[in-house]
Amino acid sequence: MSTEKLTTASGIPYTHHEDSMSAGARGPLLLQDYILHEKLAHFNRERIPERVVHAKGTGAYGTFTVTHDVSKFTRAKIFNAVGKQTRVFLRFSTVGGEKGSADTERDPRGFAIKFYTEDGNWDLVGNNTPIFFIKDPKKFPDFIHTQKRDPRTNTKSPTMMWDFWSLNPESLHQVMFLMSDRGTPYGYRHMHGFGSHTFSMINASNERVYVKFHFRTAQGIKNFTNDEAVKMKGEDPDFAQRDLVRAIDAGNFPKWTMYIQVMDEQQSKTYRFNPFDLTKTWSQKEFPLIEVGTMELNEIPANYFADVEQAAFAPAHVVDGIGYSPDRMLQGRILSYPDAHRHRIGANFEQLPVNRCPYMVNNYQRDGAMALNGNGGSAPNYFPNSFDNIRPDLSYKEPALEMDSNIADWYDRNGPGEDDHYSQPGIFYREVLSAEDKKHLVSNIVGAMSGIEGPKRMEIINRQLCHFFRADIGLGMAIAQGLGVTIDENAMKHS
Known part of the structure; x- marks a missing residue:
């Protein structure tokens, strides 16, 4: 050599x-x-600035292969032929922990996919849960502050977390997911992924439907119990990262199947609850899963920093045939995610190899730190001009979106028709969880709420217990008993 x-x-x-x-x-x-x-x-x-959320993560390249024709719903070129393959990059992450935290912590898991399509990069930025803690982006900074560190002690604070959750009943559905064993998945390969938000699809006839994206793991669901997760935190805080790398290096390529749920525009207007509410799921009986394709991860990046740390995903990045919806959290993320990347890695973050569209890119963005693509050379940096032939292609124009109202106001996110925070958590507890899962859920909640401290301790506990009781009497009684709180069961049944 x-x-x-x-x-x-x-x-x-x-x-x-x-x-x-x-x-x-x-x-x-x-x-x-x-x-x-x-x-x-x-x-x-x-070191570049750490991500404010989703700081701890790992990622891999792979392929998405279309297995079923969904052209009646979308004209997106990624789906235009059965058997078509598209290169992808997927980043998994925990949400609340810092970059050096353990990746077996009780936390939602990020599930962010970049599809390198011929119509540009499509970023589907979701979690391993189909729902979230809040449904209005104005609340996001406050929520994340409670998941980080107490400003005085600089330690994680169960008091802050449960105080916020108890004051925001919309969070109950996601709290139930988090406190179940789904909150401690066995690495990243054994969990489902979700686009979480409601998106839209537009077909060749300019017809719009609303969709939810699901990715079901082919490896089977596998979770740590709370005790197992705590033990692994000490033994190997990088367990999930190491598990993914070892699996792919051994040729054991993890796979997921993509499905969509579809709701037409008329259904969205008359449905019994707001279908764009991120704290709610759509019934799979009413809106069955429709198979689309398979995703396989088969390549670990040669350099973690270059590709995983510098990867930038934004729900704003949708391609022709896929669009937004009135989902308020999605609308907020359209703004905040690209802004976070410009702060963290610079205005030209989309010129970095992991973020760069591998197909043609034509625009008039120039200059800024680390302009890597020749900065447009001697071509004009303004539009319109008399020297190039770059023009908008009107075939990509979306159909007009009909607004429900022309009145702008600050609408109560929990107003009439938006205030059922208990039905779905109750169904999740009674119909989705097994007897063993229910036992673990109660134990995990009791353990987490036992950390609430200070003069407001009982006020916070009682307020949160009311939410659990409204979801399911048996759940509320079990948690109260575990916390040593005496409850009049007959009074609760008639409350």
């Missing part, structure tokens, strides 16, 4: 990588040792 010359970042060969230049063998170092300064200065800048 031939040797290669050691060089500076400017390509200049140098000889002393380990020894600094000094005035004599034991004298002070000299300012002219540029290699010393270059190494230390670059080292000081090796």
Whole structure:
């Protein structure tokens, strides 16, 4: 194997990588040792800002293959032929922990997919749950603050978490998911993924339907119990990362099947609850899963930082044939996600290899830090102009979206018709969880709520217990008993 010359970042060969230049063998170092300064200065800048949420994660490349024709719903080119393959990059993550936290923590898991399509990159940015804690983006900073660290103690605070959840009954459905064993999945390969939000699909006839995206794991669901997850936190805080890398390196490529649920526009207007509410699921009996294709992960990036840490996903990035919906949380993320990436990795984050569209890109964005694509060369940086032939292609125009109202106001997110926060959590407890799952759920909730401290402790506990009782009397009684809170069962049944 031939040797290669050691060089500076400017390509200049140098000889002393380990020894600094000094005035004599034991004298002070000299300012002219540029290699010393270059190494230390670059080292000081090796870290980019950590993601505010989803900081701890891993990722892999793979392929998405269409297995079923869904052209009656969408004209998106990614789906235009059975057997068609599209390259993807998928990043898994935990939500609340810092980059150095354990990836077996009780937490939702991010499930973000970048599809490199010929009509541009489509980012489907979801979680391993079909729902979320809140349904209005104005509440997101407050919610995340409660999942981070107490401003005085700089420690995680069960008091903050449960205070927020108890004051926001819309969070109950997701709290139930989180506190079940689904909150501690066995790595990333053994969990489902969801687009979570309601999106739209538009077909060749410009007809719109609303859809939910589901990814069902082919590896089978597997979760840690709470005790197992806590034990693994100490044994290997990078368990999920290591599990994915080892599986793919061994040729055991994980797979998921993509499904969609479809609701037409008329159904969305008359449905019994707001179908764009992120705290609700759609009934699979009423809106059955329709198979679309399979996704396989088969390549670990050669360099974690280059591809996983610098990967940037944004729900704003939809391609022709796939669109938005009135989902309020989705509307908020359309703004906040690209803004977060511009702050974290710069205005030209989409020129980085992992984020770059591999097909044609034509626009008039110029300059900014780290412009990597030739910066447009000598071509015009304005539109319209007399020198190029770049024009909007009107065949990509979406049909007009009919508004329900022309009155702008601050609508109560929990107003009439929006305030049933208990039916679906109750169904989840009674009909989805097994007897063993119910036992673990109660134990996990009791353990988590036992950490509530301070003079407001009983006020917070009682407020949250009311939510559990409204979802299911048996659930509320079991949690109250575990917390040592005396409840008049007959009074609760008639409340």
